Amino acid sequence: MTEEEPEESAAKKKYAFLEDLPGIGPATAQKLEELGFHTVESLAMATAKELEPAGISEKKAFAVIDAARSSISVSFVRADELLKMRQSVLRLTTGSKALDRILDGGLETQTITEFYGEYGSGKSQICHELCVNVQLPPEKGGLGGAALYVDTENTFRTERIVQMSKHLCLDPEQVAKNIIYAEAYTSDHQMFLLDNADEVIKENNVKLIIIDSLTAHFRSEYIGREMLASRQQRLNKHMHRIIRLARAFNAVAVVTNQVMAKPDVFFGDAVHPIGGHIVGHTSHTRVYLRRASHGPVRIGRLVSSPYLPEGEEIFKITENGIEDVSEEEKTKSRGR
Ligand code: GTP
Ligand code: MG
Numbered sequence: 001m002t003e004e005e006p007e008e009s010a011a012k013k014k015y016a017f018l019e020d021l022p023g024i025g026p027a028t029a030q031k032l033e034e035l036g037f038h039t040v041e042s043l044a045m046a047t048a049k050e051l052e053p054a055g056i057s058e059k060k061a062f063a064v065i066d067a068a069r070s071s072i073s074v075s076f077v078r079a080d081e082l083l084k085m086r087q088s089v090l091r092l093t094t095g096s097k098a099l100d101r102i103l104d105g106g107l108e109t110q111t112i113t114e115f116y117g118e119y120g121s122g123k124s125q126i127c128h129e130l131c132v133n134v135q136l137p138p139e140k141g142g143l144g145g146a147a148l149y150v151d152t153e154n155t156f157r158t159e160r161i162v163q164m165s166k167h168l169c170l171d172p173e174q175v176a177k178n179i180i181y182a183e184a185y186t187s188d189h190q191m192f193l194l195d196n197a198d199e200v201i202k203e204n205n206v207k208l209i210i211i212d213s214l215t216a217h218f219r220s221e222y223i224g225r226e227m228l229a230s231r232q233q234r235l236n237k238h239m240h241r242i243i244r245l246a247r248a249f250n251a252v253a254v255v256t257n258q259v260m261a262k263p264d265v266f267f268g269d270a271v272h273p274i275g276g277h278i279v280g281h282t283s284h285t286r287v288y289l290r291r292a293s294h295g296p297v298r299i300g301r302l303v304s305s306p307y308l309p310e311g312e313e314i315f316k317i318t319e320n321g322i323e324d325v326s327e328e329e330k331t332k333s334r335g336r
Contacts, residue, residue, distance in 0.1 A: 093141030117289035145207025
C-alpha cells in the first residue's frame with residue numbers, strides 16, 4: 001500500500017510550463033512552441049506523431065504526453081468521474097431564452113456548436129452577441145471570460161458590440177478589450193491561427209472560441225471532386241484542434257457554416273450544411289437558422305445533439321442584439 005503512495009503523488013504533479021515536464025529542455029520546448037504547443041494543456045491533447053517533428057522519439061513522446069495529461073488530469077476515467085466532468089460543463093446564454101431552451105440552457109463548454117443557415121440568417125449576429133454574453137457573470141448566463149473571434153469574411157463589427165454591450169449595461173470599451181480578434185485570410189491561415197491559439201486562450205481567460213465562418217475558405221479554395229478528399233481531411237484536422245482547445249480550457253466553441261441547395265429534395269428542407277459528414281460528426285450540436293418572413297424574426301432549429309431532442313424556437317435580431325420575441329409580437333404575426 002505504502003509503495004503506491006509516491007506514484008499517486010507523482011501522477012498528480014502539476015506542470016505549469018513545457019520546460020517543467022520531465023525530459024523537456026529549452027531547445028525541445030522551443031521546437032514544440034514552433035509546432036503550436038505552447039501550453040501543457042495543448043500537449044496533453046497531442047498525439048505522439050505530432051511531436052515527431054520536434055525531434056521527440058515515440059517512446060519519449062508517450063511519456064511527455066502522459067505527464068502532461070496527469071498534470072491536467074486527463075486519462076481513463078470511471079463513469080462516475082465522467083459524470084463529474086460533465087458537471088464541469090458550463091453554459092453560455094444566446095441572449096434568447098427561447099433559443100437557450102432548445103439547447104437545454106445555452107451553449108455548452110467542451111464541445112463545438114455549429115450554426116448553419118443561408119446568408120442573413122443571423123449566424124454572425126449570434127457570434128457577436130455571444131462575445132458580449134460570455135463576459136457576463138455565471139448568474140447572468142455568462143462565463144466571466146473573454147472571447148476569441150476568428151473572422152474569415154471580414155464581417156465583425158465593433159459597432160454592434162457597442163450596441164449589444166450598452167443594452168446589457170456593460171462598458172463597451174471594457175467588453176471590446178476582452179474580444180481578441182483575428183482575420184483569417186486563407187484556410188491555411190485559419191488553421192495556423194487555431195494551431196497557435198492555446199497561449200492566447202490561457203493568458204486571456206478565453207471562454208469562447210468563434211470561427212465565423214468555418215467552411216468559407218475551404219469551400220472557395222478546394223474546388224472540384226478531386227480536391228474533396230484533401231479538403232475533408234484538412235477540415236477534420238481543424239475541427240479536432242478546435243475541440244481539443246474547448247476541452248482543455250473548458251471553453252465554448254462556435255463555428256458557422258453556410259448551406260448548399262439539395263437539388264433532389266421534394267419534402268423537408270431543401271438545403272444542407274457544407275462540409276458533409278466530417279463537420280456533422282465533429283459538431284456536437286448543430287443549429288439550423290432561417291428567416292421567419294421579412295423582418296427581424298428568425299427560427300432556430302436544433303438539428304442534432306448527443307442527447308437533446310430536436311426542437312424549434314423563434315428569436316429576433318434587433319439593434320439590441322439577439323432577443324426573445326414577445327407574446328404580443330407572436331400574436332400579431334399570427335394575425336397577419
Ligand atoms: P452570411 O455570413 O452572409 O452567411 O450571413 P449571416 O447568417 O452571418 O447573417 P448575419 O448574422 O450577418 O445577419 C445579418 C442580418 O442581421 C441582417 O440582414 C439584419 O436583418 C440583421 N442585423 C444586422 N445588424 C443589425 C442591426 O444593427 N440592427 C438590426 N435591427 N438588425 C441587424
Ligand atoms: Mg456571417
